[in-house]
Amino acid sequence: MTVKVELKRLPHGVDLPLPAYQSELAAGLDLLAAVETPQVLDPGKRAIIPTGLAMALPAGFEGQVRPRSGLAAKNGVTVLNTPGTVDADYRGEVKVILINLGEEPFTIERGSRIAQLVIAPVLQAELVEVETLSETQRGAGGFGSTGTS
Numbered sequence: 775m776t777v778k779v780e781l782k783r784l785p786h787g788v789d790l791p792l793p794a795y796q797s798e799l800a801a802g803l804d805l806l807a808a809v810e811t812p813q814v815l816d817p818g819k820r821a822i823i824p825t826g827l828a829m830a831l832p833a834g835f836e837g838q839v840r841p842r843s844g845l846a847a848k849n850g851v852t853v854l855n856t857p858g859t860v861d862a863d864y865r866g867e868v869k870v871i872l873i874n875l876g877e878e879p880f881t882i883e884r885g886s887r888i889a890q891l892v893i894a895p896v897l898q899a900e901l902v903e904v905e906t907l908s909e910t911q912r913g914a915g916g917f918g919s920t921g922t923s
């Protein structure tokens with residue numbers, strides 16, 4: 775299933791390819807780093823990386839900014855706030871908060887694929903405040919209450 779998403783390339787990203795699905799049924803569009811020059815992310819450091827893109831998601835959808843498993847597994851580089859949330863009414867530049875949890879400096883090259891954007895349906899809740907919640911078997915049990923094996 776597809777949904778149309780209006781996208782705008784910002785001046786510092788006009789020469790970069792649009793984000794793309796890398797396989798037929800991929801869930802995420804790879805986001806490219808629209809950095810002017812290579813940025814070195816030292817171990818333990820974070821950086822807000824521009825993508826050179828702004829978008830208008832339709833109402834009822836969100837964008838989830840997620841890490842790429844390859845960067846995480848090979849370099850320890852991930853998205854700090856994963857999944858980042860792009861609201862349907864956001865018109866600013868989509869940015870990626872990367873953090874280097876690895877042991878080596880990581881260089882972010884212009885145009886490199888740093889994260890992926892998953893477009894997902896989302897509901898807004900209509901909150902209904904009550905005095906008493908319905909009873910369930912679980913009740914207040916959580917945080918491992920059912921054991922591990």
Ligand SMILES: O=c1ccn([C@H]2C[C@H](O)[C@@H](COP(=O)(O)OP(=O)(O)OP(=O)(O)O)O2)c(=O)[nH]1
Nearest residue numbers: 839855858859860861862864867868869870871
């Ligand atoms: O990884 C992210 C997360 C957010 N955003 C943009 C789109 C989103 O709609 C907006 C606000 O994000 P969020 O609600 O997560 O941040 P906040 O700290 O609550 O800021 P605000 O007060 O602007 O909502 O920032 C990104 O570009 N990348």
Ligand SMILES: [Mg+2]
Nearest residue numbers: 859860861864
């Ligand atoms: Mg917010």
